Amino acid sequence: MDKPVLHLENAAIYQRENLVLSQVNLTINKGDFYYLIGKTGSGKSSLMKTLYGDLKLQEGTGSIVDFDLKNLKEKDIPFLRRKIGIVFQDFKLLSDRTVFGNLEFVLKATGWKNKDEIKAKINEVLEKVGMQSQHYKNTFELSGGEQQRIAIARALLNDPELILADEPTGNLDPKTSLEVMELLNEIHKSGKTILMATHDYQLIVKFKHTTLKVEAGELFEVVQQATN
Numbered sequence: 001m002d003k004p005v006l007h008l009e010n011a012a013i014y015q016r017e018n019l020v021l022s023q024v025n026l027t028i029n030k031g032d033f034y035y036l037i038g039k040t041g042s043g044k045s046s047l048m049k050t051l052y053g054d055l056k057l058q059e060g061t062g063s064i065v066d067f068d069l070k071n072l073k074e075k076d077i078p079f080l081r082r083k084i085g086i087v088f089q090d091f092k093l094l095s096d097r098t099v100f101g102n103l104e105f106v107l108k109a110t111g112w113k114n115k116d117e118i119k120a121k122i123n124e125v126l127e128k129v130g131m132q133s134q135h136y137k138n139t140f141e142l143s144g145g146e147q148q149r150i151a152i153a154r155a156l157l158n159d160p161e162l163i164l165a166d167e168p169t170g171n172l173d174p175k176t177s178l179e180v181m182e183l184l185n186e187i188h189k190s191g192k193t194i195l196m197a198t199h200d201y202q203l204i205v206k207f208k209h210t211t212l213k214v215e216a217g218e219l220f221e222v223v224q225q226a227t228n
């Protein structure tokens with residue numbers, strides 16, 4: 001079996017000096033889809049932030065897409081983020097440029113130079129999220145669901161080994177949430193590995209995946225109840 005995409009052992013998650021989660025043990029393998037649930041303030045975002053290098057891993061060990069989180073240097077972070085795709089609740093698109101411009105910006109920042117290759121890659125990811133026809137629009141002209149599709153397209157640009165989605169449907173209405181979740185499921189079925197923090201029980205019930213819960217400073221797997 002391949003090396004896990006993500007492996008944490010006895011990890012502690014801190015916000016500055018405050019311990020948020022302790023004794024976190026987690027292994028995610030290629031092709032897995034995990035939900036991460038828990039009440040507001042329980043530590044979902046803090047865990048995600050530790051995984052993409054926004055917070056330091058101070059205790060325990062952790063590896064993600066072959067990066068050692070414990071010894072992660074500031075200069076390693078852009079390289080780590082090229083191997084993971086991150087999707088946020090508030091999309092975080094650049095409002096001063098078009099859909100194409102947003103995606104081009106990321107590719108250029110990660111070393112892509114050839115115009116034709118850039119165009120082909122952008123078309124490829126826009127097609128995956130069903131947004132090819134909207135490439136010329138400014139991002140402020142898009143609905144929330146469309147903006148999240150573009151954010152997902154952006155996360156796919158560098159063929160990430162892992163997608164971290166932090167409440168990707170948190171700003172969307174229930175119908176649009178379902179559509180975005182269907183898209184994430186398709187992406188998963190195409191072979192991608194996904195860890196998704198969510199509050200949305202509608203999605204957890206409809207799309208069954210292994211669920212992790214953070215509660216009282218700990219992370220554990222939720223055992224699915226058998227339904228009669």
Ligand SMILES: Nc1ncnc2c1ncn2[C@@H]1O[C@H](COP(=O)(O)OP(=O)(O)OP(=O)(O)O)[C@@H](O)[C@H]1O
Binds near residue numbers: 020047
């Ligand atoms: N920038 C910060 N500085 C200090 N403490 C923080 C910071 N961000 C979050 N915290 C604290 O860390 C704890 C965990 O917060 P976190 O944002 O990880 O929770 P969450 O489960 O993602 O919540 P939500 O569902 O509301 O997004 C909370 O007690 C919170 O107050």
